[in-house]
Amino acid sequence: MSGDRTIINYSVLDEAIGYHLRRAQLAVFQDFTETFSELGLRPADFSVLLIIAHNPGLKQSEVAEALGIQRANFVAIIDGLQARGLAERRKSEEDRRVQALHLTAQGEAFAKTMMTRWAEHEKRFVDKLGGEDARDQLVQLLARLMG
Amino acid sequence: MSGDRTIINYSVLDEAIGYHLRRAQLAVFQDFTETFSELGLRPADFSVLLIIAHNPGLKQSEVAEALGIQRANFVAIIDGLQARGLAERRKSEEDRRVQALHLTAQGEAFAKTMMTRWAEHEKRFVDKLGGEDARDQLVQLLARLMG
């Protein structure tokens, strides 16, 4: 009976914000994972590289907090980026406890490649939404949920 | 220097769909978890109870697929709901392999309580969005991302 398709009543799930958020996020992150599997980047790696690229010299705890990552879990992320030669820790002269984060020259080049791939990924979803205006509208609505 | 606040350049993260989706979903799920901690319900439990309540007699694999849950992982969810006396498996007479899912009388009562708590949770975010229209708009945009 492979032609049958059970019709399911989703009840209030159809209008539940959290449910749609979860399903949409799953779809977008799955595309992200496929797009960046070649470069070996997870969403967290991407966002960390991006923040360091545009804010060189921040301490680990600042980058972690900006992204909502626990500083304990942040260590392994930086370990990975450093092992790949993309980012580096520099011990601060003023405060010997802090590690300031920077991209390496290789990391800068990598970030450029990464951004072109990201633009492709992002465009796919902007198109699905119906254009830049719809995207801006969505982002604005999502921002309200966090207030 | 606790008065200092580092200004961070989020670059394209500010307009990245996936990033905002993740942060918003985190905020909504956190509120969900707090709202339902008393009832001992995780998001998956909630959605499963809701689907069974409105579609009694579905097989496990149908409910699992409708919610995007692997049937292997679905077993423990039903085990939990059954152990709490909220749902039950009924072996089908036509096909002895399938387990048809139903709520118990206690499960029906529980679902009512659950829905009033859910309405409170949902309302908090509808208010943040600016009303029902904004919510509908958001849900519609999110649905496009999954197409």
Place this chain on the structure above:
DNA sequence: TATTGTTATACTCTATAACTATA
């Protein structure tokens, strides 16, 4: 005493393979 980075650890969620009983 407090903070930064770190280690160790545990818990949840998710994914896969293999088994059983039925068809």
Place this chain on the structure above:
DNA sequence: TATAGTTATAGAGTATAACAATA
């Protein structure tokens, strides 16, 4: 052979406590 449910297991992601070095 194929399907429904199950078990076992492994991998992410995330959360907490405790420690060393430094302030």
